[in-house]
Amino acid sequence: MAARLEGAVVVLAGAGTGKTATLVAGVCDRIERRKMRADRILAVTFTNKAAREMRERIASALGYDRTPAWVGTFHAHGCRQLRRDPGIAGLRSGFEILSAEDAVRLVRRILKGEGGVSDAALEDDGNSELFRKRVKRIAHYIGDFKERLIPPDEAWTAAGEQVGREQTDEAYLVREAARIYPLYQAALREANAADYGDLLLFPTRTMAGSEEYRREWAGRFDAVMVDEFQDVNLTQYRWLRLLARDHGEFFAVGDDAQSIYGWRGANIGYIRNFLKEFPHGRMVALERNFRSTGHILDAANAIIALDPHRLPKTLYTEEGAGEPIKVVAYRDGNQEARGIAGEIGRRAATGIPYHHIAVLYRYNYLSRVIEEQLLHQQIPYVLVGDTGFWQRGAVKDALSLFRLSVSPYDRQSDEAFRRVVNVPRRGVGGKTLAQLELAAREQSLSLFAAAERAPGFGVVAGKLQAFLATIHDVAAETDLTIAERIERLLWRVGYFEMLRAQGEEGKDPLENLNELLGIAENFSSVENLFDHAALGAGAPGDGLDGRVRLMTIHGAKGLEFPEIFLPGWESTLFPQTGDNVDQDEERRLAYVALTRPMKRATISWCAMRGNRPAEPSRFIEELPPACAKTASTPQNQSTPPRPAVPMRR
Numbered sequence: 001m002a003a004r005l006e007g008a009v010v011v012l013a014g015a016g017t018g019k020t021a022t023l024v025a026g027v028c029d030r031i032e033r034r035k036m037r038a039d040r041i042l043a044v045t046f047t048n049k050a051a052r053e054m055r056e057r058i059a060s061a062l063g064y065d066r067t068p069a070w071v072g073t074f075h076a077h078g079c080r081q082l083r084r085d086p087g088i089a090g091l092r093s094g095f096e097i098l099s100a101e102d103a104v105r106l107v108r109r110i111l112k113g114e115g116g117v118s119d120a121a122l123e124d125d126g127n128s129e130l131f132r133k134r135v136k137r138i139a140h141y142i143g144d145f146k147e148r149l150i151p152p153d154e155a156w157t158a159a160g161e162q163v164g165r166e167q168t169d170e171a172y173l174v175r176e177a178a179r180i181y182p183l184y185q186a187a188l189r190e191a192n193a194a195d196y197g198d199l200l201l202f203p204t205r206t207m208a209g210s211e212e213y214r215r216e217w218a219g220r221f222d223a224v225m226v227d228e229f230q231d232v233n234l235t236q237y238r239w240l241r242l243l244a245r246d247h248g249e250f251f252a253v254g255d256d257a258q259s260i261y262g263w264r265g266a267n268i269g270y271i272r273n274f275l276k277e278f279p280h281g282r283m284v285a286l287e288r289n290f291r292s293t294g295h296i297l298d299a300a301n302a303i304i305a306l307d308p309h310r311l312p313k314t315l316y317t318e319e320g321a322g323e324p325i326k327v328v329a330y331r332d333g334n335q336e337a338r339g340i341a342g343e344i345g346r347r348a349a350t351g352i353p354y355h356h357i358a359v360l361y362r363y364n365y366l367s368r369v370i371e372e373q374l375l376h377q378q379i380p381y382v383l384v385g386d387t388g389f390w391q392r393g394a395v396k397d398a399l400s401l402f403r404l405s406v407s408p409y410d411r412q413s414d415e416a417f418r419r420v421v422n423v424p425r426r427g428v429g430g431k432t433l434a435q436l437e438l439a440a441r442e443q444s445l446s447l448f449a450a451a452e453r454a455p456g457f458g459v460v461a462g463k464l465q466a467f468l469a470t471i472h473d474v475a476a477e478t479d480l481t482i483a484e485r486i487e488r489l490l491w492r493v494g495y496f497e498m499l500r501a502q503g504e505e506g507k508d509p510l511e512n513l514n515e516l517l518g519i520a521e522n523f524s525s526v527e528n529l530f531d532h533a534a535l536g537a538g539a540p541g542d543g544l545d546g547r548v549r550l551m552t553i554h555g556a557k558g559l560e561f562p563e564i565f566l567p568g569w570e571s572t573l574f575p576q577t578g579d580n581v582d583q584d585e586e587r588r589l590a591y592v593a594l595t596r597p598m599k600r601a602t603i604s605w606c607a608m609r610g611n612r613p614a615e616p617s618r619f620i621e622e623l624p625p626a627c628a629k630t631a632s633t634p635q636n637q638s639t640p641p642r643p644a645v646p647m648r649r
């Protein structure tokens with residue numbers, strides 16, 4: 001059995017072959033048979049959900065006392081390492097972790113705030129939407145440097161190697177990112193904050209640069225185990241190898257055919273070249289799929305077979321053939337959405353629970369029309385992986401208030417101050433804030449402290465001082481639990497009142513705040529709560545029953561549903577076209593999509609999307625005729641379909 005293999009091992013686990021079970025069995029085998037100590041096993045996953053599932057499964061097999069403490073995401077492990085040695089990143093203990101959104105905000109502030117920085121060029125004559133997009137790209141490229149282990153002072157050279165003298169917009173943004181990166185990093189240090197990239201960048205660079213430091217960490221573990229190996233980027237790969245170098249006990253599960261994160265740094269080469277890098281290593285394939293029926297699996301196999309670089313394996317199932325995949329042509333996106341919602345309604349009427357049904361799309365924006373139709377037909381749904389719970393506005397506001405009350409005089413709290421000082425509105429606009437920023441900078445104070453010392457800004461002063469006093473008052477109530485303190489802050493600053501006044505619109509945020517207070521009740525350490533929030537762990541709602549799931553194909557990776565709808569398989573959308581698009585990765589994405597359904601899959605495409613005509617996706621044409629059936633467009637819709645949009649197959 002694969003789980004019992006020793007040394008350097010990659011288990012090439014096809015879709016639905018039980019990757020998690022294999023990894024869990026690997027951990028259990030090392031503890032039970034090979035007598036390794038649980039706390040000396042490092043197991044790494046990409047998502048909190050996978051880590052949670054793994055912990056639970058190990059615990060139910062071996063008991064909680066024999067469940068490794070080091071089961072978690074790359075981010076969580078990196079965070080733990082950095083919390084122990086914050087100095088390696090130039091940070092102090094208690095540092096904050098910036099979310100991706102916060103990182104973008106910081107980039108924007110640097111660009112806007114630095115006189116002489118080319119924000120005018122970036123802004124392109126005041127086109128703020130374009131500016132917003134470019135700021136995001138710059139933040140992305142800074143993250144990209146970090147994923148390639150490139151520190152600020154080497155970024156300029158790296159950018160040169162990457163884009164040379166190219167004059168494209170993207171090349172310009174890469175160079176901007178290289179130029180901003182040192183300023184960005186200095187700002188992070190000043191705010192005693194790390195972004196996600198830092199969590200692994202600094203530990204990895206430090207281990208690479210100091211044998212003593214590396215030994216100290218590598219010496220803690222007897223085995224390094226990793227999930228979704230096809231998705232690791234350079235930094236993650238180096239980090240893993242530095243930790244496993246001494247004992248060579250490296251156990252990875254992955255599937256190169258499901259590598260869909262190349263665009264954010266994943267390097268499929270590590271799994272594909274594994275046997276070159278580890279000449280004494282072993283690679284074994286798992287090919288029995290336990291998830292899908294035969295037709296669905298044959299279709300998925302046929303699509304991926306056209307990837308010439310894939311590692312060889314062919315999935316099979318011992319289930320029956322099941323229903324062929326249904327391919328439906330629609331006139332346009334609205335009709336498609338109506339068709340899907342109608343069909344979901346019909347299936348629900350036959351007793352299929354809503355949460356057994358998922359709609360997976362290539363791009364987020366495709367969800368909008370489908371949502372409208374689901375709402376219209378009163379079908380309950382949930383957008384999965386949309387704005388994560390911890391990124392919702394009200395949740396971030398509440399945590400910012402809390403952060404302020406915990407450490408008002410620390411510059412680390414400045415971002416929190418900026419976020420909530422004028423929510424609800426108390427007249428502190430951009431001008432006042434700019435004055436405070438200046439005063440804070442000049443006197444090396446936190447914004448909170450600068451505001452306390454401010455001579456006053458007319459009417460604003462009274463309200464602002466009242467706000468500051470409230471923060472102090474609540475902080476002084478030392479007998480409150482964390483949840484009580486957050487709740488008290490929300491009441492006292494008028495936040496709840498503001499939401500109530502918003503009526504219908506305030507309902508969702510109120511619900512989110514209630515959930516937050518529930519979660520906060522489980523925490524007694526402030527730092528743990530902030531880490532939990534920053535690492536996006538344990539958001540509520542994962543287990544919601546009774547709702548159709550809507551998500552991107554990327555978001556569906558690792559998941560399975562009995563019934564799946566795959567809209568938007570059109571020549572203009574999927575595969576995505578363009579010079580920089582990795583067509584093999586698009587193919588793998590189609591493979592991921594086709595390996596999610598257990599029983600029934602419905603693919604659809606539209607002859608018009610927006611105002612652009614389209615044809616069926618190449619992937620539809622590649623489906624073997626035996627496992628896909630073209631269905632006529634359902635007729636029972638409010639707008640009748642135009643006659644015969646010909647299918648090309």
Ligand SMILES: Nc1ncnc2c1ncn2[C@@H]1O[C@H](COP(=O)(O)OP(=O)(O)OP(=O)(O)O)[C@@H](O)[C@H]1O
Binds near residue numbers: 018019020558560
């Ligand atoms: N040995 C087994 N016997 C029966 N069912 C299994 C076995 N292993 C896994 N399964 C079931 O098969 C399905 C797929 O397993 P799992 O989700 O772990 O696959 P996976 O390899 O992670 O797939 P993917 O890579 O596509 O996400 C699940 O429903 C799981 O419960």
